[in-house]
Amino acid sequence: MSLFRLDASIRTEGSASRALADIVEKHWREASSAAPISRRHLVTDPIPSDAWHTAVTSWHIPEADRTAAQQAAVGLASSLADELADADAYLFAVPLYNFGVSQHFKTYVDLVSTDPRMADAEPATAGKPGVLVTVQGGNYSPGTPKEGWDHATSWMRRILEDVWHIDLDVVTREFTLVGENPALDEFADMAADIRAGAESKAHESGQIFAQRSQPASA
Numbered sequence: 001m002s003l004f005r006l007d008a009s010i011r012t013e014g015s016a017s018r019a020l021a022d023i024v025e026k027h028w029r030e031a032s033s034a035a036p037i038s039r040r041h042l043v044t045d046p047i048p049s050d051a052w053h054t055a056v057t058s059w060h061i062p063e064a065d066r067t068a069a070q071q072a073a074v075g076l077a078s079s080l081a082d083e084l085a086d087a088d089a090y091l092f093a094v095p096l097y098n099f100g101v102s103q104h105f106k107t108y109v110d111l112v113s114t115d116p117r118m119a120d121a122e123p124a125t126a127g128k129p130g131v132l133v134t135v136q137g138g139n140y141s142p143g144t145p146k147e148g149w150d151h152a153t154s155w156m157r158r159i160l161e162d163v164w165h166i167d168l169d170v171v172t173r174e175f176t177l178v179g180e181n182p183a184l185d186e187f188a189d190m191a192a193d194i195r196a197g198a199e200s201k202a203h204e205s206g207q208i209f210a211q212r213s214q215p216a217s218a
Helices: 016-031 051-056 068-086 103-112 153-163 182-212
Strands: 003-007 037-041 089-093 129-135 167-173
Touching (some): 003 016, 016 089, 016 129, 051 068, 051 103, 068 103, 089 182, 129 153, 153 167, 167 182
Parallel strands (some): 003 037, 089 129
C-alpha cells in the first residue's frame, strides 16, 4: 500500500492547503506506518511550460526519430504517469489562484494526460481512493456575493473523478486570506468557524481515507 502526495501551493511556509493535507496524511500514516509515500511539489519542482506541447506532438513519432527535446518531454510524461500508476492512493493539495486552477497543476495534468495509460478509458488511477484538499483566499460558496467565482474546484473534480476515475473525497476551506488582507477583517469570526470546520472535515476524511486505502483482506 503506497501513497502519492502532490502539493501546489506557492507558499513554502504558512500554506493552508498543506496544513489540511498534513492532517489527512497523518491519519493515513497511522494506518499504514510502514507504507511508502512518494511526493511531488509542483512549485519547488515545476513542470516545464513547454513540455505538454512537445510531448503531445511527439507520441506518434517513432522513438528513434524523436529529437532530444521530444524524448525528454515524453520521458517526463511517462515518469509522472509512473508515479500515479505505482501508487495505491492519492492526496492532492491544490489552492485556488486568481479564481482558477493553479497553473502548476494545470501544466501537470496536461502533461500526464499525454501518457497512454492516463488517456485510456480505464486509466492507471481508476478505482483507487484519493483526497483533494483545496483552499480559497476569499469565499465563493453559495449565497456569497462572489458565488460561482471558484472556477477551479469543479474542474479538478472533473479531472480526478470523471477522467482519472479516482474514488475522490474533497476537503475545502474558504477565507484563508482573512487575517492577512485588512479588507476581510470583518469576517474574522466566520473565517475562524470555517477553519475549524475544514480541519474537522480533514480529520474525518483522513480517517475514512486510511480505511479505504487498506487492502480488502485487512
